[in-house]
Amino acid sequence: xxxxxxxxxxxxSTGFILHGQTTDPLVSxxxxxxxxxxxxLKDFRIQLAKAPSAGELRYKTxxxxxxxxxYKFSMCTAEDSKGELILTIKNDANQVVLSSYDPKTGxxxxxxxxxxxxxxxxxxxxxxxxGQQGSGVxxxxxxx
Amino acid sequence: MKGRSFILLVFFVFVCFxxxxxxxxxxxxxxxxxxxxxxxxxxxxxxxxxEEIARNISSPVEIxxxxxxxxxxxxxxxxxSSIDANKQTTSxxxxxxxxxxxxxxxxxxxxxxxxxxxxxxxxxxxLAEGIRVGQFFDFETIKRLSLNKSNLDSLxxxxxxxxxxxxxxxxxxxxxxxxxxxxxxxxxxxxxLATQVMTEYxxxxxxxxxxxxxxxLNDLIMLANPYCNRDPEFGILCRDLQDIKEKYREIRIxxxxxxxxxxxxxxxxxxxxxxxxxxxMTDEQLAAIIDITKTIRNKLIANN
Numbered sequence: 001x002x003x004x005x006x007x008x009x010x011x012x013s014t015g016f017i018l019h020g021q022t023t024d025p026l027v028s029x030x031x032x033x034x035x036x037x038x039x040x041l042k043d044f045r046i047q048l049a050k051a052p053s054a055g056e057l058r059y060k061t062x063x064x065x066x067x068x069x070x071y072k073f074s075m076c077t078a079e080d081s082k083g084e085l086i087l088t089i090k091n092d093a094n095q096v097v098l099s100s101y102d103p104k105t106g107x108x109x110x111x112x113x114x115x116x117x118x119x120x121x122x123x124x125x126x127x128x129x130x131g132q133q134g135s136g137v138x139x140x141x142x143x144x
Numbered sequence: 145m146k147g148r149s150f151i152l153l154v155f156f157v158f159v160c161f162x163x164x165x166x167x168x169x170x171x172x173x174x175x176x177x178x179x180x181x182x183x184x185x186x187x188x189x190x191x192x193x194x195e196e197i198a199r200n201i202s203s204p205v206e207i208x209x210x211x212x213x214x215x216x217x218x219x220x221x222x223x224x225s226s227i228d229a230n231k232q233t234t235s236x237x238x239x240x241x242x243x244x245x246x247x248x249x250x251x252x253x254x255x256x257x258x259x260x261x262x263x264x265x266x267x268x269x270x271l272a273e274g275i276r277v278g279q280f281f282d283f284e285t286i287k288r289l290s291l292n293k294s295n296l297d298s299l300x301x302x303x304x305x306x307x308x309x310x311x312x313x314x315x316x317x318x319x320x321x322x323x324x325x326x327x328x329x330x331x332x333x334x335x336x337l338a339t340q341v342m343t344e345y346x347x348x349x350x351x352x353x354x355x356x357x358x359x360x361l362n363d364l365i366m367l368a369n370p371y372c373n374r375d376p377e378f379g380i381l382c383r384d385l386q387d388i389k390e391k392y393r394e395i396r397i398x399x400x401x402x403x404x405x406x407x408x409x410x411x412x413x414x415x416x417x418x419x420x421x422x423x424x425m426t427d428e429q430l431a432a433i434i435d436i437t438k439t440i441r442n443k444l445i446a447n448n
């Protein structure tokens with residue numbers, strides 16, 4: 001009887017946990033820290049294991065970007081990550097539009113602004129520096 | 145001879161199917177017919193593909209931001225105020241209306257008319273609960289932020305995030321048709337807002353944004369296509385989207401080349417594109433788009 005009661009309690013508590021969905025604090029923190037002139041648009045939650053070898057950025061997604069709009073791409077890395085979150089954006093002709101990481105200097109920017117003058121669907125590729133393990137969030141905002 | 149025919153056939157197939165769409169530098173954007181899913185085909189798009197399409201749909205917040213930057217004043221006349229959430233009986237109506245009201249909420253929030261958004265928020269809660277996704281809409285917090293007018297950033301984030309979570313949950317639980325309806329509803333209302341403002345406050349930037357919707361229209365149709373034969377309501381919606389697509393068919397979007405220019409400003413990287421997209425759309429084409437958008441949007445919300 002006692003076992004059944006505990007099982008019921010567990011079941012009920014799981015139900016409550018599943019019911020009350022909450023936003024990842026890293027996402028909300030990253031979105032709120034984009035700057036006073038920024039308006040949140042979307043976020044991408046990235047979690048990657050260590051890559052066998054550093055190469056092309058592994059987390060790929062798409063997003064439409066519109067002419068006459070200034071976008072801010074913010075990269076926030078979770079504390080337990082081994083590498084910093086980086087981003088490369090390519091246009092639909094597969095040409096690199098921007099990269100938050102310069103492999104020559106090793107510098108990784110935590111955010112990059114893009115003044116978009118070509119409307120289209122762009123490919124966003126995220127990874128952690130040098131193909132390291134990590135988790136993080138990429139937030140896209142509009143800048144006024 | 146047979147060998148040559150085979151090579152020609154392989155070449156033809158390669159040309160038809162090699163690109164997702166045909167847009168690239170110095171060329172014109174055309175609707176990619178070859179890889180469209182035929183209407184009624186049972187094939188389902190993968191969750192990832194739907195997620196990507198959903199991301200490609202222009203956010204109503206972006207449209208509202210554009211209107212603000214053009215100094216277009218707020219008007220409640222653009223809102224779908226006639227919608228009564230209590231009268232939405234089918235899941236189709238609830239999900240589609242959820243999309244329409246989501247776009248209206250984005251418009252209200254961007255113009256900081258948050259006090260006026262309480263009625264819409266209540267309707268959104270009812271509709272979300274009606275399709276069993278109410279747990280993702282943090283009504284009380286959003287309402288508190290709306291009434292306080294204290295933190296627009298948090299309000300925008302929570303509102304958009306709630307919709308993103310609803311959309312994700314529906315897709316992951318084999319209710320993709322409701323996710324598609326919500327996304328289509330958001331797009332139609334955003335398009336209605338842009339086209340109605342265009343009639344009152346004509347502007348070349350807004351005109352371009354309306355024309356540029358051609359870029360994502362096919363994605364929207366692909367999202368709906370697997371469900372077109374599901375029920376009569378969906379069938380009508382699919383035909384409406386095809387009618388909109390027809391109005392866009394002759395609009396030209398071309399691209400000019402240019403390398404992006406990067407500079408560092410106060411330690412931050414700023415990149416400016418020098419390549420541009422150019423929309424060629426006649427006044428008649430624009431008028432036809434404005435007209436069909438209004439007709440379809442008003443018909444859809446009147447049915448609700």
